[in-house]
Structures are given as structure tokens and as C-alpha cells.
Amino acid sequence: MSSWAKQLGRAGRNNNDNEGGPPSAGRPDRPSSALRTRGGAKGSQASGAGREAEHRAFLFDDAAPSGAGAGGGRSGGPSGAPLRPSSALRTRHKTTSRDAGGEKDAGRVRVAIRLRPKTPQERAEDGDAASVVEVVPEMSRVVLRKSQWEADAYNFDSVFAETSSQARVYETLARPVVEGVLEGFNGTVMAYGQTGTGKTHTMGNLGDLTTNGKGDTADRGVMLRAVDDIINLTTDDETANFKIAVQYMQVYMSAIKDLLDANNEVDVREDPKTNEISFPGATNAEVKTMNDFIDILHRGEENRIVANQKLNSASSRSHSVLAITVRRYPKEAKGGLASATARISKLLIVDLAGSERVTKSGSEGQLLEEAKAINLSLTVLGKCINTLAESGNGAHIPYRESKLTRMLRDSFGGSAKTSLIVCVGPLRKHLSESGSSLLFGQRALKVENALKLREEVDYQLLARQLQRQVDELAGEVERAHKTEAEAVARLKPAEAAARAAEAQLKEAGDRTSAAIAKLNAEKDNEIEHYRASAADLSSRNTQLESEVSMLERQLQEQKSKAGNIAGEKGEMEAENDRLRKRIESLEASVSSAKAEAARTADAMKAASMMLKEGEGAAALQVEVENLRSQLDVKAKALNESSLEVQRLSGELSISNGTVSKMQRELQTLKESGAVGSSPFPRGGDTGGDTGSPTSSSTSPMASGGGSDGSSQTKSKRGLFSMFKRNKSDKGGKGDSSGPPSPHAPRSPLVINAPPKTGNDAVTRLFDQVGLPTIFGLLSYDDPDVRLHAIKVVANLAAEERHQEEIVREGGLPALYKVIHSSTDEATRRIAAGAIANLAMNEGVQERLVSDGALKLVINLAEMTDDIQTKRMVAGGIANLCGNPAVQPRILSEGGLDCLMGFAEGEEPHPDVQSQVARGFANFAKCDAQSAKILVQNGCLPYIIAFSAMTSLTQVKRHADMAIAYISMHSEFHSEVMDEKRKQGMMA
Ligand SMILES: Nc1ncnc2c1ncn2[C@@H]1O[C@H](COP(=O)(O)OP(=O)(O)O)[C@@H](O)[C@H]1O
Ligand SMILES: [Mg+2]
Incomplete structure (x- = not known):
């Protein structure tokens, strides 16, 4: 190993597996100055930046990261540890779960470098010239040998040498993302690099599809391996049911094409609530078996070729995006609603267009436009990643500036678990592009995603x-x-x-x-x-x-x-x-x-x-x-x-x-006093059966009704003083004579029934001498003779059988003459009594009135002060009152006035009052017209006053009867009431 390599080793001393540990990633967009100057001392500088701590290795699991160095308990950074065989998968899966569970950089974008081997041709041309890119996989380090004396070293999460197998690349970089997807996290595996550096080889190689797709699978790229893993792992999972669906798209210039149906226009949509990215318009093909998926990839590849031919474009000029959606339905807990909650996660496998610069490739025309568009989307991607790397997720990220970045929004700075594989070529001529790719990878290392489980209620399932x-x-x-x-x-x-x-x-x-x-x-x-x-x-x-x-x-x-x-x-x-x-x-x-x-x-x-x-x-x-x-x-x-x-x-x-009658009467009275008889003496209406002596000294009408005691008389003195009436306006009517009526009184009033025994003698006298002789005696000069004669006539007149005869034989003129010529009170009284008796007879009543008898007795009443004479007159008028045929004459000749005059006399005598009240009652009982005459002519106050008497007397009884008759006609009710009220009889 060269000296700079040793220096590199020192520089990476944080890494427990190596003497150095990862070099600084503090300024990822620039190689560390130490490396640039080959100065090994720079290693410490790099370690001092402390950014290595974020570069956590994927691959360590049971090989616990060293506690040494600034990273503390966390792994120091991208490791050069040997890649684990696939047997470590399960364990790694768990590790990944742990990561997702909240370790500080669990969401950081993982970045690996893959160096393409020289093609046989290149090898032939280049000979054994050293690769411009040196990889130190065990240190997860890449050294870009810019010249013989200058080299830049970069640490990544993983570094794959040109000999690295497809399997190792997948296991190291993609598998953790796939497992995350099965747990419910979104995931992205993306290849970046210059055209021809092996992006499509890494991602989309279909391997040997002979023998029905079951030939040599060693060359298979990430897509097939990922879907194979997903199918196998979901089939094995007994806790849940899964649904797998894929969309396959190509982003060409600024349009998204559906590789599964060339006719579809595809859009990018971000759910404003969940920030979930979806691709409306793209075919969503369900995948159950690997063959399903291989068919889909074939279909996509065909469409891609057709599309690119149409556009006269190269596949390297477009980005391809495979979106695999996994829906996980936990197997139902009995009766539990939680089972309706599905986890939905999406795995994006992105094969980007070549990242080489347009100018350098010397493009023109459409190619230039293409290149600009591709450059644009890659430039925006670079901008997004730069911003994310430097300012974090809170800053404004210009996703919206290209379709590609909109599609990848969740992959960088979102909630997905993302792995980026940066492909570089080995040739010197690739130096510049490789350098910029490495710098892109360095910046991507710093992007932190916030991993988030995606769950949603499947309402259909719930339903x-x-x-x-x-x-x-x-x-x-x-x-x-x-x-x-x-x-x-x-x-x-x-x-x-x-x-x-x-x-x-x-x-x-x-x-x-x-x-x-x-x-x-x-x-x-x-x-x-x-x-x-x-x-x-x-x-x-x-x-x-x-x-x-x-x-x-x-x-x-x-x-x-x-x-x-x-x-x-x-x-x-x-x-x-x-x-x-x-x-x-x-x-x-x-x-x-x-x-x-x-x-x-x-x-x-x-x-x-x-x-x-x-x-x-x-x-x-x-x-x-x-x-x-x-x-x-x-x-x-x-x-x-x-x-x-x-x-x-x-x-x-x-x-x-x-x-003898008196003796009998006396006897009767004596007896009745002891034994008692009817409680009420019979009233005048039904005949004066109490009788009265007819002797010369008394009137034949002596007891025409009960006699009231003298004390009572006294108490009633002045009773009528309040009814002063104007006689003058009632007077002067005496000449009018009513038409004679054939009606007899309804109930002839017997004022006086002379005793039969007494009258027998009179009758004998009558029989022996005859009426003319008796009437002749009435004209005698001797007053005694006249008195006796008039008594005889009066008594005869008391008997019904003589009454008509008396009238017929000229009794009336004789009686008138007696009354006119006589000054003797007794004679006049008895003559009046005779007329009163005759007035009992209905048959003679009209004659009496038309003959002037009524007028005569009224005159007599005005001339006399004698109580008994007044009684006779009142009785006579009372008898006539019962005959409706003569009532008008009674009224016009002053009969009612006369009765009222008696009622209000200076010292009214109960005998007289009794006859007056009887007269009113007789008058009232005929009909409504009669009652009306009474009321209109002012009789009602007298009747009410009589009725108001406190003791039970004939006067009161007759008055009560009169009120009863008047009250039979409802039209007088109010007058009766008013009068009673006026007299204080009512409240
Ligand atoms: N790791 C590798 N091993 C073998 N051959 C490779 C490897 N990487 C790329 N190649 C080959 O290099 C060529 C270009 O690769 P390709 O994947 O098409 O590049 P890109 O997609 O980046 O343009 C292809 O012929 C491919 O088979
Ligand atoms: Mg390609």
C-alpha cells in the first residue's frame, strides 16, 4: 500500500476495523485537503470534524462497532468490513428494524460506490493501466487518483470493487430497504452515474431467463432480487396477508410515461395529508409470482425501446422508475377491528439517466434538448440533495422544479429508507465524471430521512x-x-x-x-x-x-x-x-x-x-x-x-x-179555636165564605175577605205616600165606553154570600110582595122604610138567582136614585153593596158598566169618608176587574185610579186594601194586555208595596197573586224587578 494509502488509513482511525476509520465527510462536496495534499495528517483533521459518526455502516451486526473514537457507542461510519453472506439476512433485518426504531441516523440515506470492471476491449486498449478509481472495500473507501501525485479519498457506507457480485450489491445495499418496505416503511434504491457505468446492469439486469426464467440468476439486478425477496418473504409471513402491485414508468425530459401502457399519461401526486407520493394514470399491475414480474419487466422494456425509437433517443437519456407497492394486512385477530388497518409501503427502484455533462458529449438539436432536460432534472436533484445535506429538512427544498424530484420527494428528505448506488467507470477519461459522481454520493450521505410507518385503514376490509x-x-x-x-x-x-x-x-x-x-x-x-x-x-x-x-x-x-x-x-x-x-x-x-x-x-x-x-x-x-x-x-x-x-x-x-146565624158562627169559631181547621181562610177570590151579617147596621159585604187587625192598619199609615200620582192626567176619561163584551168574568168574585137562613125571609118577602113593591119602597119618604127596603134589595142581590131579575125589573135605576137622593151614609153604603153584589154576576157586569153603575160608585167613593162604603165600592170594582170586556171602561172611567186612591188614602183600611189588591189580581190575571194596562197605569208600585207587607194577610196574598200573574209575561220581569229594587225588596 502506498504511503498516501497509509495516511488514509490513519485518517480513518475511528474505524475499529481499520487503523484509520472513515475519512472526513465534513465537506463531502470537496475532497479532504489532507488527501488532496496527500498529507496523512489530514486524517485527524477529518476525524475531528465528527461527521463520520453519521456514516453508520449497514453491515455490522454481530460485529459490534468499536466504542473508540468520537462516534462513541454508535458505529463510526461507512465500514470496509467484509460483506456478509446472505445467511446474515435475518439478523440484518432485525438490525434494520432497530434502526427504524429510532437510532439517530436510522433515516440517513445510505450511499455505496460501485466500480465497473473494464470491458475486455477496454482492457485491451488500456492494458494494465491502473484504474483511475481505487476502491478499498474493507474501508468503504474510494480513492480517486487524479494524477500521479494527487488523489482524493472518500468514505461511503459501502464500496464495491469491480469484482463484486450482483448478489453482494443487493444484499448490502438493497435488502435492508426491501425489508423496511415489508415492515411498512417506504424505500428507495437508486442508481446514479455516468452512462455506461453499470446502473442498468446493477438495477435492471434480468440475468439468465432461459429454462423458463429459472436459469442462472447470478446476474440478476436489484429489481428482480427485490421482488423475489418480497414474494418469498410475504409468502412466508403467517401473520399477515400481502398484496403486491407494480408500476413501471419512464421519465423522459419533463414527461412521465407508463412503460406498461404507452397510452397512459402519468402524473405525480402528493397526498397533502400523508405526503404519500402516488402516480395516478400509471398501470398498477398486481404481482403474485416472479413470472408475473418478469412479464411486466419485459413489457416495460419493449415499451421503452419503442418509445425511445419514436423519440430517436437512447435509453440512457431517460430515468426509469419501478414502483412496487406492498399492502400488508395483518391476519385478523378475532373480532378485532385493528385487523382492518393495512400497512402500505412503496419501494422505488430508480435507474437514472446518465449524469454526464451535455457539453462534453457534444450534443446537438434534440439531443441537446434531451440533455438539457435530463441535466435539469439531475441538477434539481443535486440542488435538493445539496440543500438537504447542508440545511436539513427544514429548509426549502426545490422538489417542484422537476418531475423527477417530485417523484423522489419521499426518497430524499421524506420518510423513506433510501439507498443510493453511485456507479463509476474505471477509465481515466471518466475521471471528471467519476469525481462529480463521488461528490454527489458524498452529499447524499448527509441526507436524513424521518422514517415513518405507513398505515391506513382499509375501509373495504373493515366493511x-x-x-x-x-x-x-x-x-x-x-x-x-x-x-x-x-x-x-x-x-x-x-x-x-x-x-x-x-x-x-x-x-x-x-x-x-x-x-x-x-x-x-x-x-x-x-x-x-x-x-x-x-x-x-x-x-x-x-x-x-x-x-x-x-x-x-x-x-x-x-x-x-x-x-x-x-x-x-x-x-x-x-x-x-x-x-x-x-x-x-x-x-x-x-x-x-x-x-x-x-x-x-x-x-x-x-x-x-x-x-x-x-x-x-x-x-x-x-x-x-x-x-x-x-x-x-x-x-x-x-x-x-x-x-x-x-x-x-x-x-x-x-x-x-x-x-141565629151569628150564634152558629160564634159556635163554629169557638169550635175552630179548639179543634183547628184549614190553616188559611179562603180568600176573596173563591168567595167570602166566612160570610158576613147582613143586618141593617152592617154591610152585606162585611167580610169580603179576611180583616186585618187595627194595629196593622196603623202601621200601614202613610205606606203609599211615595206613590203620589197625578190624578189630573188620568181624569176626564170617564165618557169613553168600551164595546160590550159577551164575556163573563172568568171567575165571578163573590164578595158576600148572604146567609141562607137570613135570606129565606127576604126571599119569602120577595115572593109575597114582588120586586116592584120592594123597589117602590125605595122611593118612600120615610128614611127607615128606604133603609130596610135597600137592605132587602142588597141581600137579594147577593144571590145569583135574583141578580138578573133585579136588573131586569129596573132595580138599577132604583138603586141609582137611592144613592143620588139619599144623604144617609148607611143607605148609600148598602146601595153600593147591592151594586157590588150585582157586579159578581158576569151576565150583568156589562150592563152595570154601560148603565153608569161604575161611574156612580166611583162618584160615591169620592164623596164619602166611610170605610165600609169605600170597601163596597172597591169590592164592586174588584168584581168588575175580572172581566176583560169591561176592563177598558174600568180604565177609562177611572176605576183603577179609584182603587189606587183607596190604596194611598190617609188611613188605608185593610178591608179596603184587601179589595183593592183583589181588584189588581183580578185585572192582572186575564191576559198580557190586562197586565200591561195595570203596569202602564202605575198600579205596579202599589202591588209591590202590598206584597212587601210583612204579615200574611189577604192584602199580601192578593198582591202576590197579582205579581205572579204579571210575571207570567216575561216583558214585565224587568219592571217588577226594578220596582222591587226601588222599594228595597231586593239588594
Ligand atoms: N459490474 C459489471 N460486470 C460486468 N459487466 C458490466 C458491469 N457493469 C457494467 N457492465 C457492462 O457494461 C456495459 C454498460 O453497462 P450499463 O449497465 O448499460 O451501463 P449504464 O446503464 O450505466 O449506462 C454493459 O454492457 C454491461 O454489461
Ligand atoms: Mg443504463
Whole structure:
């Protein structure tokens, strides 16, 4: 070994296998100055740069790197250790794995130098001239002998002498990359160098393909060996399934051609997320066997030749890129989803175009253009590698400046495991190109990649797995359903039985519920019944209590009435005595008159006889005339006395009847006080059945309805003071007469039913003397005669059977005359009573009104202050009020005004008020029109006021009836309500 060689050896002392170790790679683009100056001292300088540490050998595995030197535990740098045989593969594989696991320069680009042997021709021409390139494989060193005195030495990861076999090159440089690809790393194996230096030989040599491709394989290049390894290793791997696919492309000038289909335009695409490089447009051919692959290479080679012929180009002018994609699917762990994650890695095997300079080759025309394009892409590659070497991956790398660098983006400065083989020729004429190739290799040594496992989820596989799971689960579900159906089938009879039992139970329950409900209903009914009974009893009790108190009140009233009757009876008896005495005296007068008449007759008889005898005829005649006139006078007197006797007898008998009636009444009252009778005395509407004495001193209408106590009367004084009405605007209507109506009153009002016993005498009198005689007595001068006669007429008028006859026989003018001519109050009162009695009869009511009876009694009422006279008048009007045919006349002649006048008199008497209220009730009950007349003419306030009376009286009852009749017509509701409110009856 020459001295410079020894110096080199010293310079590489870091390497434990050698005295020196690798020379400096500190400035890879320039040979170390030590070497240039042949100065061995430069070795230390180189080692001092410390960059050797990055140059880690591939090949040491069990031969542990020395701990000596600045590299420390790490291997010092490219080693010249003997290459291992292929038996070391597995171990190396592990080493590589370890590298990938994170050692500092695991991602550094590995660079090897391969020296081409001289061809036989070259050898013949060159003789034994020393190669311009000297290799020291054991030191991984290359020495470029520039001249006899100058040489540059370079350390690399590996250096292959011209005798190195294809196998060794592959094992050393490419195999670790292939193993990385199978582990999931991207990989690149690339050949660089001048044309003719053996790049294609190294990469693409197909070897001996005789005997169906199974001839001598020693010459096979990296491509075949790599794919052979991939197929074998993946077939052996039991942990995963693999898919291998290849694309084969040629980069010519600035275009990428698909070598598997000349028609395809191919592009380069970088995934923005994963930075994965792909070649869309290039045929992706699946490879399962070596034959598949050899076919592909043949096809590619053919296309390449055709393409180059077309372009009149040489293959050395284009870059060829073989991309082998390996997909690794781990064999499924049961049910695990991780199995769907595939590892995808890509191995690029790149055979670059020749790196010689264009100018030197003297190209022209297209060749020049070609050369420029090729130079351009190689220049850009050089620029990228320079930048990466000097500034690291963070700097801006001009990948995008050429297609080639875009394709190789992951190989330099990316995530791939990359090996570069720099081919150099042995001849001196290659010196310059070899030098620049070595410098390229030196710079590439410094490129660090960040190794990265490539994994992706294979969604198709995942979907298939999930589908399989779904199928399995569906199967399970189906089985479960089947089991369930069987169970259900087994349970069915039991279920039916249970259902039947349930139904029975429900039925029993329903029956029980119904029974309970029935019992409850019965119980409720009973309770309700008892409640109702209790309420009934309670209300009955209340009613009885009120009845008792009312009876007590009635008893009190009747007692006081009995006292009155007793007094009246005494008066009647006295009157009877008087009458009897008077009759006796009259009878005495009559019998004396009779005696005198007899005497006179006797005298006449004597005178006649004397005449007959002729003695003193004239004198006798005078005597006879005298006697005759005396007799006439006597007879007349006698007649008058007889009539008086007759009249008095009648009157006496009436009085007797009245007295006996009073006695009976008294008796009845006494009895009713003890025993009790109807709680309510019958009202005027249904007839005054309580009767009233018809004696001369009382009115025939004495008790036309219950009589209110005097205290009550007092309390009602001034009751109507608030209803001052303007009489003047109601007056002056008396002349209008309503059309006579055929209607009788609906319910003739009997004010006074004279006692039958009493009336029997009157009736007898009536039968004996006849009505004209009785009416004649009404015109007598003697007021007593008139009084008695009018009493007789009044009593006759109380009986229905006489009423029409009285009217027919001219009773009305006689009565009018009595009222007109008489100043005696009793006479006028009784005459008014007679008219009132006649007014009970529907048949005569219209006649009464048209005859002016109504007017007459109204006038009478205005003239008198007598309560009983007013009562008669009011009763008469009340009787007429019930007849709708005469209601208009009642209104126009002031009947209603008269009633209202009674109601608001100075000291209104309950008897009068009772008749007034009855009149209103009679009026109101006819129809809506009647009610309307009442309301419109201002009667309602009186009715309401009567109704407001606190004690239960005839007045209140009649008023309540009147309100009830008025309220039957809804149109008056509001008026009734308003009036009640006005009078404070309502809130
Ligand atoms: N290591 C080698 N051993 C034997 N012959 C070689 C070797 N390297 C190259 N050759 C031969 O040299 C010639 C040129 O090689 P080639 O691979 O075509 O060069 P390049 O592809 O770099 O242009 C070919 O005939 C090839 O067989
Ligand atoms: Mg070539």
C-alpha cells in the first residue's frame, strides 16, 4: 500500500476495523485537503470534524462497532468490513428494524460506490493501466487518483470493487430497504452515474431467463432480487396477508410515461395529508409470482425501446422508475377491528439517466434538448440533495422544479429508507465524471430521512369484517328467535290455561264488583231516602210550626171577631125587641081600626036601614057620606099598617135569621179555636165564605175577605205616600165606553154570600110582595122604610138567582136614585153593596158598566169618608176587574185610579186594601194586555208595596197573586224587578 494509502488509513482511525476509520465527510462536496495534499495528517483533521459518526455502516451486526473514537457507542461510519453472506439476512433485518426504531441516523440515506470492471476491449486498449478509481472495500473507501501525485479519498457506507457480485450489491445495499418496505416503511434504491457505468446492469439486469426464467440468476439486478425477496418473504409471513402491485414508468425530459401502457399519461401526486407520493394514470399491475414480474419487466422494456425509437433517443437519456407497492394486512385477530388497518409501503427502484455533462458529449438539436432536460432534472436533484445535506429538512427544498424530484420527494428528505448506488467507470477519461459522481454520493450521505410507518385503514376490509360480524350476529339472532319460538310453542298451552284462569278470575271480580256496586247503590238509595224523609219531616215540622202559629193568630182574630159578633147580636136583639113592640102596637092599631070600621059599618048599616025606612033621608045621606069617607081613611090607614106589619115581620124574620146565624158562627169559631181547621181562610177570590151579617147596621159585604187587625192598619199609615200620582192626567176619561163584551168574568168574585137562613125571609118577602113593591119602597119618604127596603134589595142581590131579575125589573135605576137622593151614609153604603153584589154576576157586569153603575160608585167613593162604603165600592170594582170586556171602561172611567186612591188614602183600611189588591189580581190575571194596562197605569208600585207587607194577610196574598200573574209575561220581569229594587225588596 502506498504511503498516501497509509495516511488514509490513519485518517480513518475511528474505524475499529481499520487503523484509520472513515475519512472526513465534513465537506463531502470537496475532497479532504489532507488527501488532496496527500498529507496523512489530514486524517485527524477529518476525524475531528465528527461527521463520520453519521456514516453508520449497514453491515455490522454481530460485529459490534468499536466504542473508540468520537462516534462513541454508535458505529463510526461507512465500514470496509467484509460483506456478509446472505445467511446474515435475518439478523440484518432485525438490525434494520432497530434502526427504524429510532437510532439517530436510522433515516440517513445510505450511499455505496460501485466500480465497473473494464470491458475486455477496454482492457485491451488500456492494458494494465491502473484504474483511475481505487476502491478499498474493507474501508468503504474510494480513492480517486487524479494524477500521479494527487488523489482524493472518500468514505461511503459501502464500496464495491469491480469484482463484486450482483448478489453482494443487493444484499448490502438493497435488502435492508426491501425489508423496511415489508415492515411498512417506504424505500428507495437508486442508481446514479455516468452512462455506461453499470446502473442498468446493477438495477435492471434480468440475468439468465432461459429454462423458463429459472436459469442462472447470478446476474440478476436489484429489481428482480427485490421482488423475489418480497414474494418469498410475504409468502412466508403467517401473520399477515400481502398484496403486491407494480408500476413501471419512464421519465423522459419533463414527461412521465407508463412503460406498461404507452397510452397512459402519468402524473405525480402528493397526498397533502400523508405526503404519500402516488402516480395516478400509471398501470398498477398486481404481482403474485416472479413470472408475473418478469412479464411486466419485459413489457416495460419493449415499451421503452419503442418509445425511445419514436423519440430517436437512447435509453440512457431517460430515468426509469419501478414502483412496487406492498399492502400488508395483518391476519385478523378475532373480532378485532385493528385487523382492518393495512400497512402500505412503496419501494422505488430508480435507474437514472446518465449524469454526464451535455457539453462534453457534444450534443446537438434534440439531443441537446434531451440533455438539457435530463441535466435539469439531475441538477434539481443535486440542488435538493445539496440543500438537504447542508440545511436539513427544514429548509426549502426545490422538489417542484422537476418531475423527477417530485417523484423522489419521499426518497430524499421524506420518510423513506433510501439507498443510493453511485456507479463509476474505471477509465481515466471518466475521471471528471467519476469525481462529480463521488461528490454527489458524498452529499447524499448527509441526507436524513424521518422514517415513518405507513398505515391506513382499509375501509373495504373493515366493511367486510363488519358485514361478517353482522352476519354472525344475525345468525345468532335467528338462532335465538328459533329458540324463543320453540320456548313459546312449549309455553302456549300453559299460557292458554293462564289466560283462561285470568278470564275466570276477571269474571269473578266483575261479579263481585257488580254486587258491591249494587249494594252501594242500594245503600246510597236508602241513605238518600232517609235523608229525604228527614228533610221532609223537618220541612213538615217547620210547616206545622208555622201553621200552629198561624192558627194561634187566627184564633186570636176570631176571638176578637166573636166579641164583635156578640156585640152585634146584642144590638140585633134589641132591634128585634123594638120591632116586635112596634108590630104589637101596629097590630093593636089595626084591631082598633078594625073595630072602629066594624062600628062604622054597623052605623052605616043602621043608616041604610034608616034610609030604607025613609026617615030623614037627606040627613042620613050626609051621615053615610061622612061615614064612608071615614071608612076610606080608616081602610087606608089599616092598609098602611098592614103593609108596615108585613114589612116589619119580614125584617124581623131576617134579623132573627141573622142572629141565629151569628150564634152558629160564634159556635163554629169557638169550635175552630179548639179543634183547628184549614190553616188559611179562603180568600176573596173563591168567595167570602166566612160570610158576613147582613143586618141593617152592617154591610152585606162585611167580610169580603179576611180583616186585618187595627194595629196593622196603623202601621200601614202613610205606606203609599211615595206613590203620589197625578190624578189630573188620568181624569176626564170617564165618557169613553168600551164595546160590550159577551164575556163573563172568568171567575165571578163573590164578595158576600148572604146567609141562607137570613135570606129565606127576604126571599119569602120577595115572593109575597114582588120586586116592584120592594123597589117602590125605595122611593118612600120615610128614611127607615128606604133603609130596610135597600137592605132587602142588597141581600137579594147577593144571590145569583135574583141578580138578573133585579136588573131586569129596573132595580138599577132604583138603586141609582137611592144613592143620588139619599144623604144617609148607611143607605148609600148598602146601595153600593147591592151594586157590588150585582157586579159578581158576569151576565150583568156589562150592563152595570154601560148603565153608569161604575161611574156612580166611583162618584160615591169620592164623596164619602166611610170605610165600609169605600170597601163596597172597591169590592164592586174588584168584581168588575175580572172581566176583560169591561176592563177598558174600568180604565177609562177611572176605576183603577179609584182603587189606587183607596190604596194611598190617609188611613188605608185593610178591608179596603184587601179589595183593592183583589181588584189588581183580578185585572192582572186575564191576559198580557190586562197586565200591561195595570203596569202602564202605575198600579205596579202599589202591588209591590202590598206584597212587601210583612204579615200574611189577604192584602199580601192578593198582591202576590197579582205579581205572579204579571210575571207570567216575561216583558214585565224587568219592571217588577226594578220596582222591587226601588222599594228595597231586593239588594
Ligand atoms: N459490474 C459489471 N460486470 C460486468 N459487466 C458490466 C458491469 N457493469 C457494467 N457492465 C457492462 O457494461 C456495459 C454498460 O453497462 P450499463 O449497465 O448499460 O451501463 P449504464 O446503464 O450505466 O449506462 C454493459 O454492457 C454491461 O454489461
Ligand atoms: Mg443504463
